[in-house]
Amino acid sequence: MIRPTSVDIWRLLLEGLVDCAPALRWCLSEGEIERADRFIFERDRTRFITCRAILRGVIAQNLNIGPADVVFAYGEKGKPYLEDWPLFFNLSHSHNEACIAIHPNAPLGVDVEHIRPPTRNNWIALAQRFFSAAEIQALSDMPERLQSKAFFACWTRKEAYLKLHGLGLSLPLDQFSVNVDPDAPAKLCSSEWCPDDLGRSTLYDLPTNSGYRSAIAIATTDPVTIHETCISGIESFPFFKRV
Ligand SMILES: CC(C)(COP(=O)(O)OP(=O)(O)OC[C@H]1O[C@@H](n2cnc3c(N)ncnc32)[C@H](O)[C@@H]1OP(=O)(O)O)[C@@H](O)C(=O)NCCC(=O)NCCS
Structure with a gap:
């Protein structure tokens, strides 16, 4: 039996962290x-610095x-990666949360x-721009009250798959499908873009x-356990002591 590997998830609650950016x-x-100094808005600059510094800290601790x-x-x-070390990572941020x-x-x-309301369009109209035919159909079949949750479940599962491959939107969004039901475990349902992915990658909701x-989205079908650490203040980070 293969022993599960741990995926470390660091969830950053940015409201309590951005004041640390100068330090x-x-x-x-x-x-x-x-790059930080090119941001027009201070809020974007402090978020970038904070996330990048904590990403560095987490990787450094591992190495x-x-x-x-x-x-x-x-x-x-x-897509950032490490050339000389066998360690894989990815980061995402939205509003007041980030995840490493x-x-x-x-x-x-x-x-x-x-999760935010649809701007101008409804969820189905937005899905028609970003989702596959199967996903649009599944979203349309859901009761309206569940559609925003389902839209973001589908979006994050798709985006995670996109980010696994690191190709941005040159990987066509209608050439693979994930499940849309927000209450069912995440699943890659098909990939016309790379059919082999079905047997070698796995999606999880976090x-x-x-x-x-x-x-x-992880490029393995071996079992994993998800180990989550939530960071809301920088005090608890020994790896930021300057030596
Ligand atoms: C980077 C990209 C892959 C995601 O952008 P995003 O959703 O704004 O950003 P996220 O916060 O999730 O991720 C950004 C982080 O991912 C990493 N990243 C950058 N380019 C990446 C890439 N090509 N692949 C994977 N990760 C990438 C970086 O660490 C980046 O952090 P940084 O900006 O602090 O350097 C973007 O290039 C993209 O293609 N977005 C597509 C958006 C879309 O239409 N999605 C539809 C989903 S249904």
Whole structure:
């Protein structure tokens, strides 16, 4: 029997963390500081710095190095990864939550979304822009009161799969389908884009605060246990002590 591998999920509650951004800048690279300084809105800058610094901290802790010593490489559509270390991670942020996922030997993608009302359109009209035919049908068949929850369940599962592959929207969103039922376990139902993925990747929904939805896609079918740590303040982070 294969023993389950632990996926570490770090859930960041950003409201209590963004004030720490000035104190965390030191561990970012020159390129990251330049990127931070290009944000027009202070709110976006502090969120980027906070998430990137904590991502560095979490990776550094796994590798037993300092946060400033983590060196990121980037895929052709910008997915960050580690060139020299066998550790896989992905990050997502939305409104006041962010999520970092770490797996020791399988690539992954994670997404978190703040559940919000549809702007101008209804959920079905939005789904027609982003979802596959099977997903649109499944969403249309749901009672209207469940549609916003179902929309974000579908969206986060799809986005997690997209982020696993790191290809952004060059992976066509109508060329794979996930399940839409928000109360059923996440599932990759089909992938015309890469049929082999059905036998080698797995989707999971992740815990969130109410008002959010989150999912992860992992490139393995081996069993995993999800180990979640919630971070609402920086005090508890020994890895940010500067040495
Ligand atoms: C990055 C991308 C994959 C997701 O963007 P997003 O939803 O705004 O952002 P998230 O917060 O979930 O993820 C951003 C993080 O993912 C990582 N990332 C960046 N590019 C990535 C890529 N190509 N693949 C995977 N992860 C990526 C980075 O860590 C980034 O954090 P940073 O901005 O602090 O550097 C974007 O390029 C994209 O293609 N979005 C598609 C959106 C869409 O229409 N989805 C429909 C789903 S149904």
